Amino acid sequence: MTVSLEQSTIGFIGAGNMAGAIARGLVKKGHDPQRIIMSNRSSGKLEALQQELGIRITTNNQDVCRSANVVLLSVKPQMMKDALAGLDFTSVDCAISVAAGLPVAKLIEFTAEQVAIIRSMPNTPSIELCGATGLYASQSVREQHQRAAEYVFGAVGEFAWVDDEGLMDTVTALAGSSPAYFFRFMETLIDAGVKQGMDQDTARKLVVQSALGAATLIKNHPDIAISERRIQVTSPNGTTAAALDSLEESGIATMAEAAVNAAVKRGKELSQS
Template sequence: MTANIAFIGAGNMASAIFQGLVSNGYPADHVWVTDPSAEKLAPYAAQGLRTTTDNDSAIQACEVVVLAVKPQVMKTVVETHQAAIQQAKPLLISVAAGIDADSLELWAGGDLPIVRCMPNTPALVGTGASGLFANPRVSSAQRDLTEAIMGAVGITLWVENEAQIDAVTAVSGSGPAYYFLFMEAMAKAGEQLGLAPDVALKLTLQTALGAARMATESDQAPSQLRANVTSPKGTTEQAILSFQRQGLDKVVQTAMEACRDRAQTLSEELCKRS
């Protein structure tokens, strides 16, 4: 039996996930999408998805509910639809940052299987990375279903405890921005070395793509791949030594700790049990 899946919210991340599902062969008529704007939903209805502005009707029709609203309004949305959630008892999957499973369960009325998911923006192009945490009420079959849903837009990895979701945020949730920043710096440096802006940017982007493909398709660790292209007394070695002298490892570590710490603070702010 194919599960009915409701997406509460039709923003970019939700759209990436449900369109990825359908593109991979999931039956469109088993996917519900809700949004306050009927106009926004119209293109999805044209693709055969079930659409509605009524969250309760979607929740009651589905075995899985993906909560894809902004973290700041999650409490209001879940509490507003608590009765429908309790009636349906679906698997709840949250893709909102900073909202812990206990708070979601409290707002939803309790006794529910809940998965927290930390996706990232490359999901928009089918190359996402999602960290997953399940509360004890999530069954093995529901874990498999979660993997199938999030696997439609990239890889999925389970973490052992919920606190590790903050580490996932630091590594992959916010990680794309780190690479974009490095690309900016490389392209700008290329210009300063005399390349035309478009040439510097294209070389930077293709190099990033090539390095990522080599790393993902190789059975060698990134450290070994780096060593393979770093000849003693060669040009690459000089760049690597410069990075090391300026403490690149420490800069990255400090930045990712700051990201994790902010994720923890946001969770405290958003999940006050008042």
């Protein structure tokens, strides 16, 4: 890559939810919207994003490959082959797929081995710039390509590299799918509060803010173990201890492990299909 990341043009093929979230993050972080180009099959979402962000738009995917240094492949996995068919990637430095479950080998095949491929697995909190993205670099990826991916996903949250593609299914289980586990846990806490006689809005406000507060405490103090935090707030024989004992008796650890194993298993099945 001969230009700096700030000066580089970032392209998107597919203008859906994930592409929109990442483009918003980049613009918010100060990336020049004129250095973002996005294509889509239909024009409605493109026009809305152009109005909102001032990015360049096209309904021709090749325009993106012609203009961009880094191209995000952001169509649905089942649409990828068609979206990439016949495209010339020779002037693109690297392509980053956000497609869930689509292996690097397929992406190399769909791009006719013309470009270095990075596989990413972002999650929906990226929309609020609180995303968690797992990244995997294929063999032809160079350090400058990795920095480009970090620039893109750093704009919408945190990222982590895995060095074994098989672990992308674990990324899906721990990041891609996990917001839904936390949503479910919040739902159950709110329902339990309502059963105790509290109104829904109050229960929701208390539970959501507690979830945010707990995550913020952990994130802002990485030197303190999560278990230490838990022990700090658990007085012997107190209310928290009673609740935690109940969760352990109900098998919380077994449930979480089974949930992660189920997501990994399903991810592998989907990748193979």
